[in-house]
Amino acid sequence: xxxxxxxxxxxxxxxxxxxxxxxxxxxxxxxxxxxxxxxxxxxxxxxxxxxxxxxxxxxxxxxxxxxxxxxxxxxxxxxxxxxxxxxxxxxxxxxxxxxxxxxxxxxxxxxxxxxxxxxxxxxxxxxxxxxxxxxxxxxxxxxxxxxxxxxxxxxxxxxxxxxxxxxxxxxxxxxxxxxxxxxxxxxxxxxxxxxxxxxxxxxxxxxxxxxxxxxxxxxxxxxxxxxxxxxxxxxxxxxxxxxxxxxxxxxxxxxxxxxxxxxxxxxxxxxxxxxxxxxxxxxxxxxxxxxxxxxxxxxxxxxxxxxxxxxxxxxxxxxxxxxxxxxxxxxxxxxxxxxxxxxxxxxxxxxxxxxxxxxxxxxxxxxxxxxxxxxxxxxxxxxxxxxxxxxxxxxxxxxxxxxxxxxxxxxxxxxxxxxx
DNA sequence: CGTCCACAGGAATGACGGGCGG
DNA sequence: CCGCCCGTCATTCCTGTGGACG
Numbered sequence: 001x002x003x004x005x006x007x008x009x010x011x012x013x014x015x016x017x018x019x020x021x022x023x024x025x026x027x028x029x030x031x032x033x034x035x036x037x038x039x040x041x042x043x044x045x046x047x048x049x050x051x052x053x054x055x056x057x058x059x060x061x062x063x064x065x066x067x068x069x070x071x072x073x074x075x076x077x078x079x080x081x082x083x084x085x086x087x088x089x090x091x092x093x094x095x096x097x098x099x100x101x102x103x104x105x106x107x108x109x110x111x112x113x114x115x116x117x118x119x120x121x122x123x124x125x126x127x128x129x130x131x132x133x134x135x136x137x138x139x140x141x142x143x144x145x146x147x148x149x150x151x152x153x154x155x156x157x158x159x160x161x162x163x164x165x166x167x168x169x170x171x172x173x174x175x176x177x178x179x180x181x182x183x184x185x186x187x188x189x190x191x192x193x194x195x196x197x198x199x200x201x202x203x204x205x206x207x208x209x210x211x212x213x214x215x216x217x218x219x220x221x222x223x224x225x226x227x228x229x230x231x232x233x234x235x236x237x238x239x240x241x242x243x244x245x246x247x248x249x250x251x252x253x254x255x256x257x258x259x260x261x262x263x264x265x266x267x268x269x270x271x272x273x274x275x276x277x278x279x280x281x282x283x284x285x286x287x288x289x290x291x292x293x294x295x296x297x298x299x300x301x302x303x304x305x306x307x308x309x310x311x312x313x314x315x316x317x318x319x320x321x322x323x324x325x326x327x328x329x330x331x332x333x334x335x336x337x338x339x340x341x342x343x344x345x346x347x348x349x350x351x352x353x354x355x356x357x358x359x360x361x362x363x364x365x366x367x368x369x370x371x372x373x374x375x376x377x378x379x380x381x382x383x384x385x386x387x388x389x390x391x392x393x394x395x396x397x398x399x400x401x402x403x404x405x406x407x408x409x410x411x412x413x414x415x416x417x418x419x420x
Numbered sequence: 421c422g423t424c425c426a427c428a429g430g431a432a433t434g435a436c437g438g439g440c441g442g
Numbered sequence: 443c444c445g446c447c448c449g450t451c452a453t454t455c456c457t458g459t460g461g462a463c464g
Contacts, residue, residue: 103449122439122448299451322427346452348428364428368462371426 014229014272015263021227022260024253027072030222033215034066037206041074044204045179048143049082051089053177056167056201060187061208064251067183070208071095071147075181078145089177095147098154104162107154108133111146130165137173144178151182167200210250216242219252220259228263234275237262241279258282291380294357295388301342302350303389304332307399309360310382321373322348337394351376 013019020026031038045054061067075093082091094114101107108129109119117136119129137144146166148154155163163182170178182201211219220238241262245255261282266274295306308328312320320328326344333341342350351374354360362374378385389399 105448120440124440125447128447342451343453344427345429345454349452352429364460366427366460366462367425368460369423369425369464370462371424372458372460373425373427 013267014270015232015267015274016227017229018227019260019263021223022256022263024257027069027076028223031066031070031073032218032222033211034070034208037066037070037208038074041070041206042078044206045074045078045145048078048089048091048145048179049085049087051087051143053143053170054145054179055203056180057182057204057206058202059181059183059206059208060185062185062210062249062251064245064249064253064255065208065210066252067185067208068149071149071181071183075145075147089141089143091143091145093145093147095149097149099150102154105129107148107162107166112136114146115140115142115144130169134169134172137169137176137178141175142177144176145181146178147181147183149183150185152184152186163201164197167197211246211252212250213239213242213246216245216250216252216255220255223256224259227260228274232263232266232273234273236276237274237279240276244279244283257286261286288384291359291384292388294359295385298354300337300392300394301329301333301347302354303392303395304329304337305347305350305354306359306378306385307389307395308332309376309378310385313378313382319375319377321375322351323373325351325376332398 021028041057041059044057047054059067059071072095075095079091079093092115094111096107096110096114098107101110105122105124105126108126112119112129112133115133115136117132119132151163167180180201217238220242224233224238238259241255241258244258245251248254258279259282262274262278265278265281265285266272269278271278295303298306305325308325309320312318312328322344326347329347330341351360351362355362358379360376360379362376364372365375366372386399389395392399
């Protein structure tokens with residue numbers, strides 16, 4: 001088979017009609033079981049069409065409950081409608097993901113770009129960016145609806161004073177007006193906010209409950225109708241994907257990912273139907289992907305931490321204290337990897353970020369006279385860690401020897417010891 | 421009931437590369 | 443090209459702390 005055959009067969013899929021409909025960022029035209037949220041958000045924003053500033057809104061709901069899709073859908077419908085019917089005041093809409101744009105500078109820069117102002121992505125002072133944004137809004141007249149997605153991520157990084165600053169901008173940007181839609185999956189976010197921010201941002205709320213399994217089925221079926229070729233899905237595939245998503249807090253994104261990945265697996269298999277078995281494999285593959293991806297993005301120091309934890313776990317010690325971890329880490333680093341090990345303080349931050357990416361857990365414990373420390377343990381299969389680190393030229397040998405040593409360890413119990 | 425362990429984690433500071441405006 | 447400011451990484455110095463031990 002030559003290349004053109006491969007490309008040819010790939011372009012004539014036996015499974016997918018349009019794979020892009022299953023991508024996570026696709027905003028569908030139909031959002032089943034979200035009619036209520038669509039109408040309430042629409043009602044909240046509708047004053048924009050008659051030239052009034054809509055209230056600020058908080059949109060609550062766990063991941064994969066359709067917050068982002070509904071908000072994007074409603075805001076873009078609002079903008080379309082406004083431009084079509086030539087409203088007295090034009091309406092502009094900007095969607096900003098504050099996890100990707102997680103500094104005040106970048107958020108302000110994105111806000112500026114939403115009304116056509118280009119700001120260099122670094123180099124100016126925050127105050128300067130803000131001034132340009134305000135100036136631009138003042139020079140035109142618009143109702144500017146700004147969506148701040150994953151706003152909890154932003155607040156934990158830059159804090160709510162920034163949010164307060166944004167809400168206060170309204171006083172300076174006349175004749176323009178601005179509304180903020182904050183999207184969060186932290187249900188209790190408002191409780192921890194500065195009361196002033198809370199009162200101005202929390203005028204209106206839209207809550208997104210978890211999807212039930214049967215609702216997820218509807219969503220998947222709706223999407224599958226166009227994404228897959230007729231008859232490409234075994235009848236139990238969609239219910240199975242829905243069941244998995246339902247079990248994980250009613251997460252539609254998760255279900256859709258599974259469905260797409262299962263389709264890809266079936267396609268690679270050369271089959272023309274997706275089976276339940278493909279979904280099983282898709283689940284394992286997706287899990288593996290996120291682990292590999294997060295390990296790949298780590299620095300040498302964090303990788304060594306994982307390696308130490310993997311080694312300990314393979315030897316039956318699944319918990320290390322911060323002190324033990326640091327000692328082993330320092331040992332490896334100074335034995336030829338780098339000149340200087342990081343300090344304990346810095347390592348504490350690395351541990352924290354590893355914990356954030358769910359690779360490890362770190363529980364604060366106090367053992368009286370034994371002191372106060374963290375019990376740190378690997379959350380993933382240690383062989384995965386070793387496998388992922390084996391192609392790091394700096395760690396390959398080390399990772400390999402951990403693996404070999406454990407093999408040897410199993411063969412003749414404890415005859416050899418591999419010292420970290 | 422105070423001590424004291426083994427850290428946690430905040431604050432201040434600095435080095436550094438990127439990228440502006442002038 | 444300079445001076446400035448940015449975000450990021452890292453260090454130094456520091457105060458805080460849950461609970462077993464004495």
